Amino acid sequence: MKPSRLVLATLLAGTALPAAAAPPPAISVETLKTVTRTLSDDSFEGRAPATPAEEKTVGYIVERFKAAGLRPGNKGGWFQQVPLVELTITNVPTLSITGGKTPLSLAYKTDAVIGTYRVQPRTAVSASDIVFVGYGINAPEKGWNDYAGLDVKGKTVVILVNDPDWQAPGLEGPFGGRAMTYYGRWTYKFEEAARQGAAAALIVHDTAPAAYGFNVVRSSWSGPQLETDEAGDHLDQSQAVGWLTNDAARRLFAAAGKDLDTLTAAAGRKGFRAVPLGLKASVTIENSIRRSTSRNVVGLLPGTSAPDEYVLYSAHWDHLGRCEPVNGDDICNGAVDNASGIAGLVALAEAFAKAGAPRRSLLFLALTAEESGTLGSEYYAANPVVPLARTVGGANIDELNVMGDTRDIRVVGAGKSELEDLLKQLATAQGRAVKPEPTPEKGFYYRSDHFSFAKLGVPMIYFEAGSDLVKGGVAAGEKAKADFEANRYHAPADEYDPSWDWSGAVRDLQLYYGIGRRLADGGTWPNWYPGSEFRAVRDRSRAMK
Structure with missing residues (x-):
């Protein structure tokens, strides 16, 4: 592993923004609330791919992407067709x-x-x-x-x-x-x-x-x-x-x-x-x-001077649809998992468009069929709309923090990519500690869409809020996380709650924004650390660009 200061200096070299640059971007809490509440409404029936609810879901995402200032990202179209069999x-x-x-x-x-x-x-x-x-x-x-x-x-x-x-x-x-x-x-x-x-x-x-x-x-x-x-x-x-x-x-x-x-x-x-x-x-x-076709939604913010180099943001739009009923409720709404992640994509797109496009292009992917085994991201990675060799790196969002601001964040799959050094520098500027995930035995690194890109060499950062709540400390944070996993994760109870505290989500999205802005305004190509299982494929990919 390279010394973090050296990696960070390399990442920031040629960047238009200094290391302790502009104030954090304004992330719209109203956007986060509205998009999450809408996508997790019962009328969306749990957003199962290849069901009538998909049309409503992807239509709404396109509507929000357009309003945020994005353009269609797949050869003039908003969708990438993903062939599925049910x-x-x-x-x-x-x-x-x-x-x-x-x-x-x-x-x-x-x-x-x-x-x-x-x-x-x-x-x-x-x-x-x-x-x-x-x-x-x-x-x-x-x-x-x-x-x-x-x-x-x-x-x-x-x-x-x-x-x-x-x-x-x-x-x-x-x-x-x-x-x-x-x-x-x-x-x-x-x-x-x-x-x-x-x-x-x-x-x-x-x-x-x-x-x-x-x-x-x-x-x-x-x-x-x-x-x-x-x-x-x-x-x-x-x-x-x-x-x-x-x-x-x-x-x-x-x-x-x-x-x-x-x-x-x-x-x-x-x-x-x-x-x-x-x-x-x-x-x-x-x-x-039943054979069908689902869709990844692809939004693009073109770069100003290096439009053929891309920084990627991803989140999955799907959930379980109709599921095992609990107290008569058979809709797994997936409010946190992952309507909130799509809300984060929209809010980031708004922030970038408002601040002005960076020199490299930004690609926003709302992916299908993550809950079925990351099928949408697997399909995209095998059939990318822009070459993976021209994809600088990016970040995946799977579940935003709605329990309140935290003093720490956790890197999932720590020790793999140079992007972690950039994340650490940005989090430190927020006054937050960066920690490895406390339960690496649970294999979260292999359970979301970033893994599809990592396997083919694209550096992707994936992190989550820690447990040290500003209001309540570690005990309250651990209690909130345990409650979600035990009572709401992949269950009908994962529903929108108007009492949620979005302050932590905003701070986390400011980190996501900072990573994307530095990569997209810079000129470097982050890599995996030496010894990472993904380093060799990235090196081969970059040699073919």
């Missing part, structure tokens, strides 16, 4: 387990959530041998392979969530200690199981290493599921994928005469070998199939 389960897929001490019938949603990525009306797994593969990781560079010497073609693999060292007190360990790596993400585990030829892949849920309760799994997986519509209909994926509750997993292991805790401990040690459980799994999944 799978909706039409049966009740009970997971049957045989061959053990006691046959098990694991109920859908109560004991297990099962689905498929395959675009087929009917997918079945019949009497598939079950194998426990520990954390389901194949990492040659780390000398770790949970599939070593194992042929799982046609079999069902049971997998633990997160990394083997997620309980480490610090960041030392084969997989970054308690900081989750991509090997710990559920998406990776299903990808690797498919590469290994598994017929089915089941992850054992546990709230601490997963970073959310099973209610979040149930609400996210039990409705219509979206995938990008690609040639091959995803037939290279396992026939069935899903999650087991911890209790259901314990019953499954007990039926095999095994103990989950004992095998979990063994799986955390290097050299672990998969354990056949002597059980067989069967499940049938019936789906209705």
Whole structure:
């Protein structure tokens, strides 16, 4: 890692603004309130992509982008078309387990959530041998392979969530200690199981290493599921994928005469070998199939003297739509997550337009299908409307702070990009401390749209408010964050509240503005720190510009 003062000096070199420049921009609280309240209204039905609510959502975003002073950003158009396919389960897929001490019938949603990525009306797994593969990781560079010497073609693999060292007190360990790596993400585990030829892949849920309760799994997986519509209909994926509750997993292991805790401990040690459980799994999944097209919204503020170089802001407009009802309410409105982020995009666009366009262009992306696995950003990154080699860097906004101003901010995925030095300088000027995220084991870095760009080399900063509230301190901040995660995250209760305190959102957006203004008025190209997993691809990309 380069010394921060040197990196910062490089970033600021050639910038029209001095390090302690103009006063912070005016961020419109009225814009933040109006856009968040509007997009999270029941009439938008939770903003699920490829539903009638999408037309209303993207139409409103275009209206606000226009009013803010942006131009259409995709060859004269506001939209990038994103082809999607929607799978909706039409049966009740009970997971049957045989061959053990006691046959098990694991109920859908109560004991297990099962689905498929395959675009087929009917997918079945019949009497598939079950194998426990520990954390389901194949990492040659780390000398770790949970599939070593194992042929799982046609079999069902049971997998633990997160990394083997997620309980480490610090960041030392084969997989970054308690900081989750991509090997710990559920998406990776299903990808690797498919590469290994598994017929089915089941992850054992546990709230601490997963970073959310099973209610979040149930609400996210039990409705219509979206995938990008690609040639091959995803037939290279396992026939069935899903999650087991911890209790259901314990019953499954007990039926095999095994103990989950004992095998979990063994799986955390290097050299672990998969354990056949002597059980067989069967499940049938019936789906209705609907192909559709969703849209990313692309707004542009052209640069004055380097219009072919771009600084990027992103936020996702979608949420879960109709979801598991709570007290009769089945609309997951997604007010904080992420109507507030779109409100932030609009407010930033207004601030930039009012202050005057910078020398480089600014691209504002309102992305679709983040909640379905960052599909909109993945599609954009693979099919960019402006070349990634000409994209200087940027910032992603996922949930604004509505609990009040904080004395600190938290960098998600700290230690990766030179943009962190710029963020630190700007935050220090605000009198705020910059801290690494306190729970890197939750893998937030891999759970939002910035990751789609990072994988292809574009430096993106992603941060969130800390917990040290100016009014209330750390205790009040931690309480507010815990309440949101437990009671409102991905649930109908994430609704607009007129009593919210927007002062923290304003201060955070001033940081977002400062980062974009410095990058767009400057002439340098920030990079990933040496040793970052994204450095090599960025270097290759820049060499091709």
